[in-house]
Amino acid sequence: xxxxxxxxxxxxxxxxxxxxxxxxxxxxxxxxxxxxxxxxxxxxxxxxxxxxxxxxxxxxxxxxxxxxxxxxxxxxxxxxxxxxxxxxxxxxxxxxxxxxxxxxxxxxxxxxxxxxxxxxxxxxxxxxxxxxxxxxxxxxxxxxxxxxxxxxxxxxxxxxxxxxxxxxxxxxxxxxxxxxx
Amino acid sequence: xxxxxxxxxxxxxxxxxxxxxxxxxxxxxxxxxxxxxxxxxxxxxxxxxxxxxxxxxxxxxxxxxxxxxxxxxxxxxxxxxxxxxxxxxxxxxxxxxxxxxxxxxxxxxxxxxxxxxxxxxxxxxxxxxxxxxxxxxxxxxxxxxxxxxxxxxxxxxxxxxxxxxxxxxxxxxxxxxxxxxxxxxxxxxxxxxxxxxxxxxxxxxxxxxxxxxxxxxxxxxxxxxxxxxxxxxxxxxxxxxxxxxxxxxxxxxxxxxxxxxxxxxxxxxxxxxxxxxxxxxxxxxxxxxxxxxxxxxxxxxxxxxxxxxxxxxxxxxxxxxxxxxxxxxxxxxxxxxxxxxxxxxxxxxxxxxxxxxxxxxxxxxxxxxxxxxxxxxxxxxxxxxxxxxxxxxxxxxxxxxxxxxxxxxxxxxxxxxxxxxxxxxxxxxxxxxxxxxxxxxxxxxxxxxxxxxxxxxxxxxxxxxxxxxxxxxxxxxxxxxxxxxxxxxxxxxxxxxxxxxxxxxxx
Numbered sequence: 001x002x003x004x005x006x007x008x009x010x011x012x013x014x015x016x017x018x019x020x021x022x023x024x025x026x027x028x029x030x031x032x033x034x035x036x037x038x039x040x041x042x043x044x045x046x047x048x049x050x051x052x053x054x055x056x057x058x059x060x061x062x063x064x065x066x067x068x069x070x071x072x073x074x075x076x077x078x079x080x081x082x083x084x085x086x087x088x089x090x091x092x093x094x095x096x097x098x099x100x101x102x103x104x105x106x107x108x109x110x111x112x113x114x115x116x117x118x119x120x121x122x123x124x125x126x127x128x129x130x131x132x133x134x135x136x137x138x139x140x141x142x143x144x145x146x147x148x149x150x151x152x153x154x155x156x157x158x159x160x161x162x163x164x165x166x167x168x169x170x171x172x173x174x175x176x177x178x179x180x181x
Numbered sequence: 182x183x184x185x186x187x188x189x190x191x192x193x194x195x196x197x198x199x200x201x202x203x204x205x206x207x208x209x210x211x212x213x214x215x216x217x218x219x220x221x222x223x224x225x226x227x228x229x230x231x232x233x234x235x236x237x238x239x240x241x242x243x244x245x246x247x248x249x250x251x252x253x254x255x256x257x258x259x260x261x262x263x264x265x266x267x268x269x270x271x272x273x274x275x276x277x278x279x280x281x282x283x284x285x286x287x288x289x290x291x292x293x294x295x296x297x298x299x300x301x302x303x304x305x306x307x308x309x310x311x312x313x314x315x316x317x318x319x320x321x322x323x324x325x326x327x328x329x330x331x332x333x334x335x336x337x338x339x340x341x342x343x344x345x346x347x348x349x350x351x352x353x354x355x356x357x358x359x360x361x362x363x364x365x366x367x368x369x370x371x372x373x374x375x376x377x378x379x380x381x382x383x384x385x386x387x388x389x390x391x392x393x394x395x396x397x398x399x400x401x402x403x404x405x406x407x408x409x410x411x412x413x414x415x416x417x418x419x420x421x422x423x424x425x426x427x428x429x430x431x432x433x434x435x436x437x438x439x440x441x442x443x444x445x446x447x448x449x450x451x452x453x454x455x456x457x458x459x460x461x462x463x464x465x466x467x468x469x470x471x472x473x474x475x476x477x478x479x480x481x482x483x484x485x486x487x488x489x490x491x492x493x494x495x496x497x498x499x500x501x502x503x504x505x506x507x508x509x510x511x512x513x514x515x516x517x518x519x520x521x522x523x524x525x526x527x528x529x530x531x532x533x534x535x536x537x538x539x540x541x542x543x544x545x546x547x548x549x550x551x552x553x554x555x556x557x558x559x560x561x562x563x564x565x566x567x568x569x570x571x572x573x574x575x576x577x578x579x580x581x582x583x584x585x586x587x588x589x590x591x592x593x594x595x596x597x598x599x600x601x602x603x604x605x606x607x608x609x610x611x612x613x614x615x616x617x618x619x620x621x622x623x624x625x626x627x628x629x630x631x632x633x634x635x636x637x638x639x640x641x642x643x644x645x646x647x648x649x650x651x652x653x654x655x656x657x658x659x660x661x662x663x664x665x666x667x668x669x670x671x672x673x674x675x676x677x678x679x680x681x682x683x684x685x686x687x688x
Contacts, residue, residue, distance in 0.1 A: 035249070042247040045316040083318050150249055170244035174253040 037074035044084035046171035053125035060090035064103035067112035193368040197360040204356035212345030235312040239325040254281035266329040273324040292326040370399040387414035471500045509638035528555040553591035571639040572605040579609030608663040
């Protein structure tokens with residue numbers, strides 16, 4: 001009887017310890033590349049593309065990444081098996097402007113603005129995401145602003161509007177917005 | 182106690198109590214059932230409403246979660262928390278770690294991580310709902326938990342309970358009032374019936390009738406009661422007539438008996454007066470006969486022949502016998518007139534006295550007389566003495582031819598009865614038991630007067646005396662071997678306590 005009680009107590013203790021360890025595990029810090037990849041993927045849920053700009057049935061939803069192979073790599077593992085609006089997701093490594101034509105989202109990391117300058121996309125319905133002042137100055141739509149341990153968002157509404165995209169109000173709520181009066 | 186009190190209530194009150202109680206119980210139970218149903222429905226609605234609320238908040242907070250903005254998420258939660266009754270809301274990320282939290286007051290305990298993706302938990306004071314947060318593509322991004330108090334539920338239940346109690350009381354009161362009218366309809370005929378029955382049993386007035394109204398069971402009962410009353414009335418009248426007839430008959434019989442008794446008594450008195458006067462009147466001619474015969478003997482002693490003297494002496498002896506006979510008859514007839522003067526008698530002493538007196542006449546004979554111890558008796562000493570004299574002198578007389586003559590006076594147990602009788606025995610002539618019945622009748626003699634002289638009155642007189650003392654006298658005998666005369670005396674002793682016969686017998 002006493003051994004049983006002791007055994008039960010030990011099991012309970014183990015359970016409590018295991019349960020307590022779970023949140024710690026969940027709070028494992030992401031690398032910036034990973035965070036960037038997750039955010040890029042998440043945009044798919046909060047942006048509406050014109051019907052013509054969406055991929056055909058059976059075609060993948062394309063997220064383009066200029067240059068930065070680390071982000072592309074992280075993104076590939078994030079989107080594996082996931083879908084956006086019913087479409088599978090393909091990560092496109094963009095080295096040339098033409099390769100960006102069929103993407104729905106395009107990430108232009110700092111230093112790679114020359115590969116696809118945002119304003120050169122001629123108001124195509126592609127959500128451009130970047131990190132630099134230059135990106136923003138050249139008509140980029142969503143900019144990541146690293147802040148301590150996290151990323152803030154700044155959305156330039158004018159280019160978004162021009163491209164015919166609509167950004168969900170929830171996303172706008174948590175982001176800093178410019179223009180769009 | 183309650184039950185007994187209820188049973189002693191009149192039917193009218195019983196009906197009222199039952200109707201009111203049934204009404205109150207039914208309404209109260211209905212209210213209770215509705216309350217339980219209402220509680221279940223309210224709980225489900227609360228969960229559904231909270232779910233809906235959580236879905237809105239979770240849609241609003243999805244972006245904040247997905248773009249790792251706990252600050253924004255908390256703001257959204259706070260905005261959602263202004264909703265009535267919400268006291269806490271928490272967002273957990275897909276790993277179950279707390280992402281953002283809102284507590285209405287610092288004292289509010291935080292919400293626990295989700296046990297399962299979709300659940301709700303009730304406590305006494307609140308309910309918590311966990312709802313999965315999803316993207317449009319059904320990708321799980323976390324869990325939203327919202328907790329609200331059950332204040333509104335309890336408020337509504339309180340109102341409901343109050344209304345139930347109020348309605349129950351009102352219905353009870355209404356039932357009490359209505360049952361008063363109902364009671365009139367149902368119990369009034371019953372009460373009339375009961376009163377009628379009571380008046381019938383009380384006054385024995387079988388002509389009373391119960392008014393019959395309508396055709397329901399109560400009316401049938403009243404009708405049946407009336408029929409029964411009619412039957413009782415008829416049979417009662419019949420009984421009365423029969424009783425009167427019987428009474429008349431009895432009276433007639435009684436008067437007849439009285440008449441007959443009076444006649445008999447008159448006849449008896451006449452007879453006694455006659456026999457007394459006859460006996461008395463017989464004495465004077467006898468005295469004349471005796472006197473003149475003696476004168477004849479004296480005067481003509483020398484002139485009369487020897488035969489004539491002999492005849493005259495016989496006349497005188499016959500006159501003596503006749504005198505004794507008349508004395509006996511007078512004694513016998515006086516017995517019925519005489520009053521008993523009862524006292525306790527030492528029967529033993531009396532018996533010895535009688536034996537001594539009678540032995541004097543038989544001094545020449547060889548007689549052995551024994552007197553055993555005799556218990557005292559209660560009676561008239563003169564009469565009892567006469568009984569003993571009669572029996573003992575009979576014993577001397579009929580044992581005349583024995584040598585020695587044996588006479589004993591004793592007390593014996595009577596066979597089979599446990600009672601005692603006094604016995605006078607002798608070893609004399611005895612008699613044939615066939616004639617025992619005639620023994621105690623006046624002038625009945627079993628023996629020839631020439632053999633044993635006597636009047637034939639002694640035993641009849643003894644019988645009369647013993648019977649006047651409530652006793653019995655009888656005899657047993659064998660011809661030539663002797664006789665035994667038994668008698669008992671049963672006069673209640675008014676001077677000494679009665680013998681405990683039962684105790685003696687048991688002993």
